[in-house]
Amino acid sequence: AQSVTQLDSQVPVFEEAPVELRCNYSSSVSVYLFWYVQYPNQGLQLLLKYLSGSTLVESINGFEAEFNKSQTSFHLRKPSVHISDTAEYFCAVSDGSSNTGKLIFGQGTTLQVKP
């Protein structure tokens, strides 16, 4: 069965510093990959997704993630974080060979941006 591992439960970082949130998934023939963000006591919002094509995908607020098939990873990066980026981030994977729309989520990484 597909699984997702987010290697860090918490990532503290100072404002304007770069950050990387790590995500690894178990191998599959084809996968679709997503990063969602959750602000306190709210639902999840899609940050970015990889379906096919270029392995580097970007969001409108400066985040990017790179699909690495050989390492089965989809790490999220931002070159300079803001206080407003403080939130919980979830990596999710769907199995491209199924047709259920099911997403498998990682455990989440809390990004704490300090002034």
Added chain:
Amino acid sequence: DGGITQSPKYLFRKEGQNVTLSCEQNLNHDAMYWYRQDPGQGLRLIYYSQIVNDFQKGDIAEGYSVSREKKESFPLTVTSAQKNPTAFYLCASSIEGSTYNEQFFGPGTRLTVL
């Protein structure tokens, strides 16, 4: 505005009681999902529905039940058989139940058992 609404935002339940969480969407999406979120465990799928009058169990369906009588509504009942129901419950929907479609999430309901 199109979106997903969940009610109530906070819900308190006594042990042995059944409670129903509401989820409504006006996005005209075919597929709907219920997740449970616990600290440090991410989201786990309870039930999902790809079309009206049809639904399937997810990974942790025991102690829960759902119905999908209307396209826009997918209520979740937490029964007394659910041994540890205190959690944050999230409802989501997507255009269709395909693996590449983005899921849109509601604001969540926090359930506490007293």
